[in-house]
Amino acid sequence: MREPTFREYTPADADDLLSIRNAIFPPLTLDRWREAEEANTASLAYLGDEIVGAIPMEFRDIQLAPGAVASTIFEHAVGTREDMRSKGIGGGMIDAAREFLRDRVEVMMVYRGAERSPGYKFYEKTGHVDLLYLRTCTWEPAAGPGGNCATGGLDEFLADAEAVASVFAGMFAGHGGFPYRTGPEYWPMAMARSIYHVLPQQTHYIRYPRTGDLQGYIMVGERTGERADQPLQVLDVAATGPGSLEECLKALANLAADLGKPVTWMLSSEHPCLQAAIETGFVPQLRHMMIMGQVIAPERLFGKACTDLELLSDLKINVWTPTTDYTLYEAPGARTEITIEAKDWAIHRLLCRRLDLAAAVNGEIVTVLNGTDDIIDRLSRALPYNPWAYVAIDYT
Incomplete structure (x- = not known):
């Protein structure tokens, strides 16, 4: 049997890539792929001249913590031709991507769910580790008294993009785990992603107050077409304070009651809205989704994630795991050599x-x-743990 070959996507491969992708997932047109092509690539598998696998990927700058932004790529729509499954094609595409992406990104990431599923186990087997866990929180609200919120659609939401950016930045100032928002231009770009074309929705926008400076907002998606029976999904929320958030949630209850639909919201334990959601009536379920990732350029990522290299000015820092060892950082004036010893998953999480x-x-x-205790303390301050939050508008 011929051996498969693996390589990076080129624009000439678009039809091949879509032939694999569209046989498995809701179809994406060639024109839509071309529109987003600059921000995307893919790992491809061929058997001779025939494509047998494809993993589309989107380049993203992900905020790990305030001031720490990593160049990443998000994998999605992994597909292998049916007769070639369970033959190492998927793993081969990941291995190839790890190599051809190493000089451009520091972390490969994916939104994944269902920890007992073959899909999750595939990512785990190929080196990805869990970085953030999410719960689906569900709510079946009843209508209540009207408030001082205005409701609209996508046009109104995007018209408020500058104010939305400001309110979001205020609420999530200390968090990471989402694409770095360069400014108000992020939101139109996010809503133009292909997912909203292959899974169409009607967008509902709630803003508080009805007029004047924005103090809080909720944006939800209502699936249309074949998935019109699904609950409303909270896609983006932020507020300047608890009172503003409460007003928006009251308006969401009325919207959901009018539409006759329950509401779902994917939340992590560190999300700034979690407590308000629970107090409102959202019921958390068992964890279902996660952000997974694997670091492929640890030395470069360390330079971006470290808060202060002066804390480590006397150190040469090595890493040892059961699968690899390398020098993570060596200060120009290093006098002490240390080795961080851990399982791979712990190193991935530390660097993120x-x-x-x-x-x-x-x-x-x-x-x-x-x-020493002093060295551990300085390392901990150089790479401190940071809370993450998931924002569903970012899903791909």
């Missing part, structure tokens, strides 16, 4: 600002050769 190093050392999740 998702591991409390001091706690991990105390719990023997991580050990540090030659790591």
Whole structure:
């Protein structure tokens, strides 16, 4: 049998890529793919001249923490020709992507769900680790008294983009886990993503107050077409304070009651709206979705994730895991050599600002050769744990 070959996508491969993708997922037109092509690539698998697998990917700058932004790529719509499944095609495409992307991105990421599913196990097997867990929170609200909110659609939402950007920045100032918002131009770009064409929706926008400076907003999606029976999905929320958020949630209750639909909201334990959602009546379910990732350029990511290299000015920092070892950072004036020893998942989380190093050392999740209490403290301050939040408008 011929051996498959793996390589990066070129624009000449568009028809091949879509032939794999559209046989499995809601179809995407060639024109729509071309419109987004500059921000995307793919890992492809061929058997001779025949395409047998494709993983489309979108380049994204992800905020790990305030001031720490990583170049990443998000994998989606993984597909293998039916007769070639369970033959290593998917793993081969991931291996190839890891190599051809290494000089451009630091982390490969994916939105994934269902931890017991073959799809999740595929990502786990190919080196991805869980970085953030999400719960679906459900609510079946009843109509209540009217308030001082205005409701509209996508046009009204985008017309408020500058104010939306300001309110979002205020609420999520300390968080990471989402694409870095460069400014108000982010929201029109996000709503132009292909997902809203293959899974069409009607957009509902709630803003508080009805007129004047924006103090809070909720944007929800109502699926149309074949998925019109699905609940409303909260896609984006932010507010300047709890009172503003409460007003928006009251208006959401009335909207949902008028439409006769329940509401779902994907929330993490660190999301700034979680407590308000629960108090409003949203019921958290067992965790269902997560953001997974694997670091493919650790040295470069360290330079972006580290808060202050001066904290490490006397150190040479090595990493050891059961699968690899390398020098993560060497200060020009290094006098002490240490080695961080951990499982791969812990190193991925540490570099993505998702591991409390001091706690991990105390719990023997991580050990540090030659790591004094002072060194552990300085490392922990250089790579501190940071809360993350998921925003559904970012899904791809």
